[in-house]
Amino acid sequence: MLPSSTVENYLKALYQAQVALEDEKALVPMGQLANAVGVAPGTATTMVKALAESGLVEYEPYLGVRLSTAGAKLAAMVLRRHRLIEQFLVEIMGMSWTEVHEDAEQLEHVVSDRLIERMDAMLGHPSVDPHGDPIPTADGDIAPHRYHSLLTCPLHTEVTVTRVADQDASFLRFLEAQRLKPGQSLEVEARDSAADSVQLLTEGQRSITIGTKAASKVLIEVA
Amino acid sequence: MLPSSTVENYLKALYQAQVALEDEKALVPMGQLANAVGVAPGTATTMVKALAESGLVEYEPYLGVRLSTAGAKLAAMVLRRHRLIEQFLVEIMGMSWTEVHEDAEQLEHVVSDRLIERMDAMLGHPSVDPHGDPIPTADGDIAPHRYHSLLTCPLHTEVTVTRVADQDASFLRFLEAQRLKPGQSLEVEARDSAADSVQLLTEGQRSITIGTKAASKVLIEVA
DNA sequence: AGTTTCATTTTGAGAACTCAAAATATAGGG
DNA sequence: CCCTATATTTTGAGTTCTCAAAATGAAACT
Incomplete structure (x- = not known):
């Protein structure tokens, strides 16, 4: 069963929160996740329990959530799509790097694999997007970088x-x-x-x- | 309040059904609409009643539905996006005209006006898509053509x-x-x-x- | 330890969309 | 005109996602 846009957004937010925490197995507190996704705290709790049920996250009540291996892989794919789209909008469509985020945010949930790989090829398999964020490869690897x-x-x-x-x-x-x-x-x-x-x-x-x-x-x- | 993807799909199906009927004010029967959208008949009835409530269609129980002026305008915009996207995928991204329909079907609900107008400009304001279907203008006009x-x-x-x-x-x-x-x-x-x-x-x-x-x-x- | 404070979870409810199956209306044939 | 076949509508229910507000847990201060 393929993930809904909503699920993809939760996983993406979680991924980015964990990167910000610079810790593989850090738990992201519920409030922070709710805030990142833009929902009420109770909504995040409900959703996270469902995600844990599907094996996409590990949930520890009152402590927080963390992505499972499967969840991290899925999140990396969403990020890959988002960043390739941003690069495409800037490089191929001549848009400004200051304004592509919102469009990418929508497109990331609907572009097919076929289309994403076409973009990737047209862009010469870029390693970073217009903001300098690294683009995960098709198998979910990210070139990590200490900044x-x-x-x-x-x-x-x-x-x-x-x-x-x-x-x-x-x-x-x-x-x-x-x-x-x-x-x-x-x-x-x-x-x-x-x-x-x-x-x-x-x-x-x-x-x-x-x-x-x-x-x-x-x-x-x-x- | 902007229309959901679902609403856009109903309006689009209705628009195309009316074009096929070659009659401005023909009523599209419920069964046909349900079939075009891919839902059970009862679902279409429920949805159409809601659309009538919002003034997007005119509904005559047991006879059928027809787009209102507002509905037709909205449907034309969806069609405009769909067809510009198809043309873009073929002309700019080098995809085959036989395989772009599904991608366009998804993208048509999320591309921003900004992006669509950029595509339109890059393509030199085309009047037809790769299948020869006419592309409505930004104000919803279609160049009609007798084939x-x-x-x-x-x-x-x-x-x-x-x-x-x-x-x-x-x-x-x-x-x-x-x-x-x-x-x-x-x-x-x-x-x-x-x-x-x-x-x-x-x-x-x-x-x-x-x-x-x-x-x-x-x-x-x-x- | 007692109490205040803050985050988190639970509860009850609602919006949007869907279905299957029962009920009903319309149209066509005898 | 009645009866049957077909299309349409109604009903009751389920899914996914959301919120506000009440209840509870955890932590922090005195």
């Missing part, structure tokens, strides 16, 4: 933006305007924990200051 | 296939193999109503015989 963010990387060193850990369109437009999208280079000049800020020197030699929360969402690689 | 089929056109006259009134993949593959897809030329050599057959001379000077039911689904234009 620094603008909050943790060394100062006065040239770094390249590789990934943005936020899908909010206005935030992405902000990054684009400030020359902070994946591929662009910059240096961190200073951090001020009291002011909660990070000062950057971007490609155009322009100096800008952003908050630490924003800085933590911009992942980079040392050049 | 002959291989069953009604003059004999011994060169004609061009313009449209195929069936989405079945195996039928489409058959047409392709016999050089009967939209754009190709041929002549009708003879019709035999007793044998229920039509004899054709295709582009490669090959003579083939097909049944009248198949012939009626191949629409043509006199060259």
Whole structure:
């Protein structure tokens, strides 16, 4: 029995929550899942019990949920579809990387395998999407990657933006305007924990200051 | 309140049934609608009553249903999306016209206006899809066209296939193999109503015989 | 330990869609 | 005009997903 869009969304949210927790077997608390999926807490509890029944998650009452192996595989497929679609919308259809998320969110539940593999081929089997997020392979493997963010990387060193850990369109437009999208280079000049800020020197030699929360969402690689 | 996929499917089926009846205000019988949508008769009755409640159809108990102006507009939009998607899958993604129907059937309910208009532009605002079916414009207008089929056109006259009134993949593959897809030329050599057959001379000077039911689904234009 | 606070689960209910089978209406043949 | 065949509608029920609000568990503070 193939999973409904709803089930796919729960699994995807769970997958992403577990990645954020950086722990294979961490339990995601119910409230967090409900929040990520956008439903009331009680709804999440009900759904998770059903998912546990189908063997897609492991559920520990009052503690949280975690994906089973089967659930993780399914979630990886949803993510694969989502990210290939985003890459397709940007590369082939010429849309902006700031606005493709919502479309991909819908399409990910209905594109056939045939179509997804066609996209993958047309794109030359890309390994990351326009936000720098890794694209799982057809058998569910993800090339794992340890990232620094603008909050943790060394100062006065040239770094390249590789990934943005936020899908909010206005935030992405902000990054684009400030020359902070994946591929662009910059240096961190200073951090001020009291002011909660990070000062950057971007490609155009322009100096800008952003908050630490924003800085933590911009992942980079040392050049 | 935007229509669900289910509602869109009912409206689309109704639209196509009315076109087939060649009558603006013909009533589509319940059984036929149920059959087209693929649900039990009672289900169609229930749904149609709800649609009438929302003003999308006019329902006459025991006689049938007909789209309202609002319903027809909505149905035209679904058809527009479906056909643009089919054209996109064939022209841009290089898929076969025999296999795009199922994918389009799913995608038509989730592609955003933004995306559809992008496809339309990439395709150069096409007026027909790969099966020759006309694509409604963004304001819901369809260029109407009176077609002959291989069953009604003059004999011994060169004609061009313009449209195929069936989405079945195996039928489409058959047409392709016999050089009967939209754009190709041929002549009708003879019709035999007793044998229920039509004899054709295709582009490669090959003579083939097909049944009248198949012939009626191949629409043509006199060259 | 007692009590407040917070997250989680349970409960009862509803929306949207579906079916099978019983009841009823319409149309056609005798 | 009655009767039968066929289409349509009604009924009762089930699935999947959702919420609000009450009940309960766990944790944290005094």
